Amino acid sequence: MFKTISVPNTLLGAALSVSLLLTVPAPAAFGAEAQAEASAPIQAALVQTQQASSEYGIFLKEKFNVTLSETPTRGEFIDAIARSLSYAPDNQTTVAFSDLSATSPYYASAAALYQRGILTSTSVSADQPLSALQAVFIAVKAAGVTELAYSYPQPKVSQSLAPLALDVSDFVSLSAAQEIAAAKDAGLVDPELYGDLKLGANASKQLAEQLIGHVLEAQGQYKHYIGQSSDATIYAKLTDAYNTSDIIEAPELENIVNAALEQGLVTGYNLKDSRFNSNFVDSLSLTYGHSDLKHAIQLIGLLRSEGIEAKVQFEPKTSAFVHLIEWGQPTPSSTTHYKKLANGNYIALAKEYDIAFEFASAADKAKFQPVVLQYAKKNSEDTTGLIAGSWWQPLYYSLTELNDYDVITNNKITADGPYYAQSFSLSDKSDGIVAGFRQIDPNVRVSTYKFWVDRPFHNYLTGDDFK
Template structure:
């Protein structure tokens, strides 16, 4: 009874959308062939290279070697979630038929462009880029609090004579320096260049995203000295996710056997990492996560890390006995006498430095964090029979599954299926919530978890 209960709870906690199997069999780690693709280097969020890669991968923004002011206006408009309403602006140098007009109008309505001229074909000078960036990063009010002595000190730090930029313009540049909107690596180009480089434009736009909270969300890197305390804090301050409106929909599907489990998550914790370098690793014990990070460090693998809280829901059968609730585990009885159980879990989202390290992860987990027998030792604490980790982009020696997702507001529920079962699950959710945001998309998952979806215990 104890083994059956343990197996069912662990299986349900990963929110499967097929009925669990009772078959048991041993498996051995498969050898993953080295990726033949070009290694994609990522140099980190605090580097120009990192911003260039992020903008290209996330938004398709690639600046020309010598960007124009119009290029920068279009890029800023593309990355900012600006939702404002007012009369259409009237510019003296472009009209509504100009391809640049929608972007310029968007920034004008948001108070980022403050004149009735755009000069889209003009060279993008460092100061022109900074004036736009300061307002896009929403620090202009801060800048206007600066007394003249403070402005002068910041401009001198940059290398500008205080007499060169005066009034509000000087205050804005000073605030850009002090807040880090203008990184020190760009000081020289700011002072000497007549037209910015593509790297300058990308770095400035990346900093705008940072200040607005629209860049990557991370608790740290595997190499950080304090990463373990940050991990503990992130886990310990997370709670079971309620989302009652959304939960009511998927609970109906659960009670009617249209799904056998689901996860609840909150988009406000999303990592926003680059898909090609990202893997998501699910578990329920923070001790396992700490050891996994230590394992990656011991293997020389550097990643950015985000902990995304997750609540798993599944059916707890009444014949298993009276469930015992804790702060991290709650139950709700349903009409047939069974329960819906809610368990606190997490997704550890990893962004690797390069594709090769992402490919190496599979063999590392199979060797040190995948259980193959009850007697097996020398594994990470709490290793699962079916470790769950997946990529949003294709990987060799992974298998394809489908994530069926339904979202309402900041919250979403997801349930994994084999490809052949995805339409049935999606149709059932659409029938129950025709106005909800429902989507299905492919994921590349580790072989043990895929085997489980096919009916195997491992």
């Protein structure tokens, strides 16, 4: 919770798998109308598959600048896999491909995958169309499920391949058949694209993006979220996430930022754990900070009431600020710890959270602010009609530009572990804060970046009409 007894310069901040329904042919008496109704589930599933593939495509474009052609080549797919997994070749070992020179734009990616056993041949055929089955062979190894595949006895392989209209005899080896069977069973290929897995068929952009997306999921490198705002279980998941989070302790970082607090360099900071980062697509995402679980639950309900759909990730956060001795003797609790300073004041460490939202569309992201300002921002002591725990200065921000948001800067310190400290500031104060951090510890790893924050919080930083 932010204190309002003074005006600071800085402050703390912040697969899809749809089964096709089997339909019984409509009796002729019902005609075209009944047939259309019978085919509706299939059409709906196909639309959902296309939406999922598009989501993977957006992720690859924004995160890695990867865009596949409508009929990808082997080189494109190999390059996309390597770049999305951040694989680089070991330059201590040279890979000699029979048909790919070291000057090829695909060489580094191919070498990286070959060194990891994802490519098993020195013939790459980078300019040739990617076949659907070749794409799956690569994805199985990149996803790390080869042991699963090779555990399949032949009868199990045959059973798993049956829905694909494939048989063990279609493959040059049992291991190849095992890989396709395991890919299907492990969910690397969604049911709606089973028909793409045909002998001699080229891979579509849709299949290639889906395979890469599922590879990233298997490696824990895709999006992280506890659910959708519309999920029936979202409130239980949010409650569990809050109740199992604790005040973060990161002594190496705290030594620096606590010294900065004592010196008045900053007036607050956050501690966060990078293992909970959402990894959402920036253009569709916002992060919202608060301390009250009831507020979070009602905020999700508010979004649902407005028809705003979003993925939801809970990110534990500890917020720190100076508790002045004139405020009275602090009382520690399960959600607030205190550290006494030499001058008699205390550093308060409060359990808070950020909720990262990835909206279904840019339009839904734009709708978020008007909803918050109407239902979750306090404008006077007697304001009514707000959700529980509404603040004078709600804190939410975007890493991409939005109308009616203001630019501030995050001053972020990292250490060797998963934790990091950050302090938000007006952008013209950032250089001084960074210099102060480095004066406290010359070896500090500090980075800065600008982002867009709601105007009430920006006004809080400036001291202009901070309510």
